[in-house]
Amino acid sequence: MRVAESACQFESKRGKTAVPLRSHLDVMPVHVLLEGTGPQIPAHLTRIPISLITTSTDVTDKIVKGKVVHKGPLVPLNNDSFILKMVIQEEDSMLNSSSQNSSVNVVLFGSLAKNFSQSANQGDVVVASGFTVGKSPTVHKDNLHPCNLLLTEDGACIYVLRPVLPNPRSPPANKRRSPVSAELSSAKAPKYTYAKLDSLKAGSVVNVYGVVVFFKQPFKSRGTDFCSSLKITDHSNEKIGCTIFCEKLEDHPKIFRNGDIVRMHRVKAQVFNKSITLVNTFGFSVVTFDGVKGAPVEPRTSSRSFHFDPDDQRTVEELRSWAASQALFASVTSTVPLSAVQPKAYFDLTCQLLAKAPVDTTCTLLRVWDGTRCPHTLLKVIVEPHVTEGQLSFSKERENLIADVLVYDNHVEVARKLKPGVFLRIYNLRAIAGSSTVPGLTRSQLQVDHLAFHLHGGTSYGRGIGILPDNSPDVQELKRVIEAFQENDEEALSELNDSDLLEVWKTPPESLDGETLDCSTERSCGHDMQKVTLSEVKRSGLGRVHHVRAQLKAYEPHRLHEALKLYCSKCKSMQDVPDDELLESIFSEASKDCGPCSPPPWVLSGQVSLPRHAPGPSNRALTVYLLTQLMFEGKTKDVILLMGSTLEEMCQLMASYQNIIPVRASGGHLSLFDLSAPFLFRGRKRYYGCKRCSKAAVREQSWEGVEMIDEKIIAEALGIQPLQFILLMKLELQDATDTLDVFMWRHAESFFGVSAEDASANQEAQNSICQIMDSLCPPGGNVGQHPWLDLCLMAYQAEDDDGQTKTCYQVCHTTVVKPSSE
Secondary structure, three states: OOOOOOEEEEEEOOEEEEEEOOOOOOOOOEEEEEOOOOOOOOOOOEEOOHHHOOOOOOOOOEEEEEEEEEEOOOEEOHHHOEEEEEEEEOOOOOOOOOOOOOEEEEEEEHHHHHHHHHHOOOOOEEEEEOOEEEEOOOHHHHOOOOEEEEEOOOOOEEEEEEOOOOOOOOOOOOOOOOHHHHHHOOOOOOOOOOOOHHHOOOOOEEEEEEEEEEEEEEEEOOOOOEEEEEEEEOOOOOOEEEEEEEOOHHHOOOOOOOOOEEEEEEEEEEEEOOEEEEEEEEEEEEEEEOOOOOOOOOOEOOOOOOOOOHHHHHHHHHHHHHHHOOHHHOOOOOOOOHHHOOOOOEEEEEEEEEEEEEEEOOEEEEEEEOOOOOOOOEOOOOOOHHHOEEOOOOOHHHHOOOEEEEEEOHHHHHHHOOOOOOEEEEEEEEEEEOOOOOOOOOOOOOOOOOEEEEEOOOOHHHOEEEEEOOOOHHHHHHHHHHHOOOOOHHHHHHOOOHHHHHHHOOOOOHHHOOOOOOOEEEEOOOOOOOEOOHHHHHHOOOOOEEEEEEEEEEEEOOOHHHHEEEEOOOOOOEEEOOOHHHHHHHHHHHHOOOOOOOOOOOEEEEEEEOOOOOOOOOOOEEEEEEEHHHHHOOOOOOEEEEEOOOHHHHHHHOOOOOEEEEEEEEOOEEEEOOOOOOOEEEOOEEEOEOOOOOOOOOOOOOOOOOOOOOHHHHHHHHOOOEOEEEEOEEEEEEOOOOEEEEEEOOOHHHHHOOOHHHHOOOHHHHHHHHHHHHHHOOOOOOHHHOOEEEEEEEEEEEEOOOOOEEEEEEEEOEEEEOOOOO
């Protein structure tokens, strides 16, 4: 048997997974135990019948026991590693009520395989611990258990049980003592070894302890799993990023603040962007602890069984003491109560959820309180009572303590699952003064100088929502504050009249219209032809235009930001709009590389301070470069070049300058960012360039005679082919004869009456598109009741991903007609 690679693939519940085979042979994970003598099997391990094991079974601190009925050869791999396969069979009929699935394949890797080959024989009885479970690819051939047990040298052990040969000179053994009791008596728990963060090597699977210096709440990945991201450090002062993918939210680390301590078992070190990062692997488990020095050492985990001994407690306390002594954590801010919130600030809020209601498909309202009163007048968002979950009305005293939080985009899905009454921590919440930035308010409802709370989309700066357990010290303190607010709700509510209630729960905002918008469509083409059915369209030839009358059965994507694309009119390429998480990583990486730079003679360098309430270190100044020609003309704020900023800082400065070009130092000279990032920030809009068609560089440009500097002039000056925002959607039409998938993109702007560029930055434009789609294809409604649409379709040919030509259809020359306002 010849194995050509140093990694084997096994099928688990997530698909095929590579199991690394390491070459270190200095570990002795095979123990030969003589009954009744010396060290025995650790007492905290519990036996599980082989027949009950599945890929979803929690096998933490579990053992299996069986007889080796087949022992394969030791197979050498490259890099001095090994692999060995054996089959073990249970003999204990009490634990195995039937013979079905009582035999299982066991695969050993690395030094564990080599040591077992030298120490055990076919016919021995063995006990295995620290294994992981994967699907068996040979189940249909060998008719054994549908799973494999996989054991590597990291955390796994094999115990070979052998009887003691009788010694005539020794006293008689206690015959009442069974082999099982011998295994579990006077045993010491295994000592997990933990790697220092500065000693991690790529490819190794390790156990680690660390102090959290940054984290993001779990968010939905593009697959089926949730993803959480964190960064940890330890006494070595090495900071390591960790990425965790788990299907269930409860399996993710329960981190509530920076400074918490996390313990992770079986994480793999990998190289990403030239740095070591940790990712979870088979058998991953995590436990977290409060990082406050002197607080009770209480593990947070969803696992029913986990290992925790005095050594673990000592490690947690040592890390707490070390973290408390570091200036690194001196700036870690705790949550801010409503009574201390200031306008324009970003802050974390610990609160209780009282009620919630959807505002639209991209926004949800959370009504929360923390028992304190905000000194500023708060915005009250108006929604219909019938869409509200939770208590509808409160006494005037309590209403004054309630804050309305608007949650956007990816956080809406999390908000939908929240139940009124839970205690929350909302991370990176923003306090916005005034109402012009609040979507959905009519002029009559405009509330001047009111403070609004927004949780924007994305996960930058750890933005998200976390649920706190009832035993959390923060929740206990919050409960004490809330209980201090004494009122009799029933008595207070009896004093409310109808007008009081309507002040809080009225009709929805005008842009959302209290009633569903009754939209229709009309053709704007000049074609004179009869309407045809969808089945006739499918039978027609290419290059033809058709008039149809059909209903919109479904459409995708439902999230507007996924429908926005970037299109190059020169090379005809199309790409997704980068999300904030990717942009944040690009800007953060560039902000670390602000070495010495010799600016060209046609710019003057200086510094600009961040707004007072911007997130990040206080008094932080950024390097800016002003164009001398524009300075002499008094246009100092028309165009600036900005170096060393994060994405969030860039957004903070956009209100102060008309055009901001992000730059970085490269070889001692100014250079533009990679075109994965915007080349220009102009107001709330971001502009991107085509990598294929651009020859981007920072170069001198004459601005003489230019009255208005816009994105096209700047793109030309930088040698950039600008990308155009477009809307791309797939619609499923139906009539009485057939269904038909059609695309909409070239004529999407005229269809919606909104430009894609505006939709990328303007909340009102986004609301308009969402409102139209909800009208044409009402969510949850009967398809037969959807409105009938008059459409113009064009048939054309295109190549799919496999290079095959296919007939496609596109909506053209069609516009949405909204009912006229009276």
